[in-house]
Amino acid sequence: MQPFRQFAYRRSLDQDAADPVRHPVVIVGAGPVGLTLALDLARRALPVVLIDDADRIGEGSRAICFAKRTLEIFDRLGLAEAMVEKGVTWQKGKVFRGDAGLYEFDLLPEGGHKQPAFINLQQFYVEAALVEAVLAEPLVDLRWSNRLAGLVNREDGAALTIATPDGNYSLHADWLVACDGARSPSRDMLGLEFRGEAFEDRFLIADVKMQAPxxxxxxFWFDPPFHSGQSALLHKQPDDVWRIDLQLSPDADPEHEKRPEIVRPRIERMLGHADFALEWVSVYRFQCRRLDKFLHGRVIFAGDAAHQVSPFGARGANSGIQDVDNLGWKLALVLQGKSPAALLESYDSERGLAADENILNSTRATDFIAPRSPGERLLRAAALSLAPLAPFAQRFVNSGRLSLPSAYAASPLSTADAGWEGGLPPGAPFLDAPLPAKAGVTAWLSEVLRQGRPVVIGEGASRLAPSGTVAVEPTADGDDILRRRYGLAPGDAVVLRPDGHVAARFRQASPADIVMAIDRLEGRAS
Known part of the structure; x- marks a missing residue:
């Protein structure tokens, strides 16, 4: 994972074609979201063109917190091990008021998961790992210094104009996926607008390099003594770099606040010393907004191009990567002719629900961190005063609810069940669990998802699972974690989607039940 690499522009054969060349999928934007989708589709044997207007991996830490679910997605693509090794693993946190501790929390108190609750890893390292994997993938054509300059959304695909150092050329795509960020040119070219809210308060991000105990x-601090009346956040990153967030006033001048002579005294007050180096500084405002729809004809939006949230809670990059985890297997089934294009409507509904959930959590966190009305300030003061005295009050203290995968409770791809108590209901995100060890090495349920196919879990799963699926059977151990987490009794079966969400569960399952559930989750149910 070598950061800050620059990539030479290379002329494509498409630029010399007499007529626009047609590709099944073109992805705009080689950030974490676009790179993840390109790699996912290639692993499903689909060729992809990935364009980006830059010639390098982005500079600055930007996103640093990558959640367990995102790591499971990266693990499916063969990348998580190196990321976890390089990253800073954590699962605990502390919340302070002034210099007094309010409470502590643990994000993964129960074992039996392959991936940690979170790692902190600078975004440029994540992008570097993804780029290396993409460059080694023959089915991905990654084109640097290729800027989307024109987009026409047609009934049978998208017509694109691409600007390069050698001039413009044209492409056609069966499907265009716009992963081109918060200022998405694709979105502007289709005349689409975000709806939502932009918050007034500004926040300073500073990455500092230092030795610290x-x-x-x-x-997270509310009203710390070193930054009176505001809030602050501290996180460790690799390479002895620490992320510091400091709340500023709404009328703060971003250019003024980013000047080293302004930033350094603030951080010196926080740390009590000046023995650090500034690595990266930025000032931002919260925005909680989304497109009304993520699917527009043959153009699909994902990541920040589709929705934006505040950084508290680490819901930006994590939700974008989970967008394309939801989209990849569906788009592959459609392009392979195994499912109707209507299957992609479920991407819009499911990830729209996830975006609404993330925006709600992000808005609530912002309102608590930076209350705007007397009522909000009164509520916050009461919650902060009660939190160290009464555990129930800790639930009302909001320093950013940290990223969790959404449950697709009303998904049209789920098969409803009745009379089942315990376990995970249809639409719920899967929970990892250890499987019987092979050659002395622990295997994991999450590793089964690497095959990119539906998974059938239960005693006799090998008999129940139809062709094209993967069977997983619990051990005979009475305390088997897999059996316990999924509420499995003898004869039961659970079907997982390729993205790990529960599609169906059956008491006394039959092969016909499983086939019916897979037809539904792949969009073929009548």
Missing amino acids: FPTERW
Whole structure:
């Protein structure tokens, strides 16, 4: 994972074609979301053209917190091990008021998961790992210094104009996926607008390099003594770099606040010393907005191009990567002729629900961190006063609800069940569990998803699972974690989608039940 690489522009054969060349999928934007989708589709044997207007991996840490579910997606693509090794693993945090501790939390108190609750890893390292994997993938054509300059959305695909150092050329795509960020040119070219809210308060991000004795935990302060009346956040990153967020006033001048002579005294007050180097500084405002629809004809939006949230809670990059985890297998089935194009409507509904959930959590966190009305300030003061005295009050203290995968409770791809108590209902995200060891090495349920196919879990799964699926059987151990987490009794079966969400569960399952559930989850149910 070598950061800050620059990539030479290379002329494509498409630029010399007499007529526009048609490709099944073109992805705009080689950030974490676009790179993840390109790699996912290639692993499903689909060729992809990925364009980006830059010639390098983005500079600055930007996103740093990558959640367990995102790591499971990266693990499916063969990338998580190196990321976890390089990253700073954490699962605990502390919340302070002034210099007094309010409470502590643990994001993964129960074992039996392959991936940690979170790692902190600078975004440029994540992008570097993804780029290396994409460059080694013959089915991905990654084109740097290729800028989307024109887009026409047609009934049978998208017509694109691409600008390069050698001039413009044209492409056609059966499907265009716009992963081109918060300022998405694709969105502008289709005349689409975000709806939502932009918050007034500004926040300073500073990455500082220093030796420090702080533990690898998330520390958040309300009204700290070093930054009176505001809030602050501290996180450890690799390479002795620490992320510091400091709340500013709404009328703060971003250019003024980013000047080193302004930033350094603030951080010196926080740390109590000046023995650090500034690595990266930025000032931002919260925005919680989304497109009304993520699917527009043959153009699909994902990541920040589809929705934006505040960074508190680590819901930006994580939700974007989970967008394309939802989209990849569906788009592959459509392009392979195994499912109707209507299957993609479920991407819009499911990830739209996830976006609404993330925006709600993000808005609530912002309202608590930076209350705007007397009522909000009164509520916050009461919650902060009660939190160290009464555990129930800790639920009302909001320093950013950290990223969790959404449940697709009303998904049209789920098969409803009745009379089942316990376990995970249809639409719920899967929970990892250890499987019987092979050659002395622990295997994991999450590793089964690497095959990119539906998974059938249960005693006798090998008999129940039809061709094209993967069977997983619990062990005979009475305390088997897999059996316990899925509420499995003898004769039961659970069907997981390729993205790990529960599609169906059956008491006394039959092969016909499983086939019916897979037809539904792949969009073929009548």
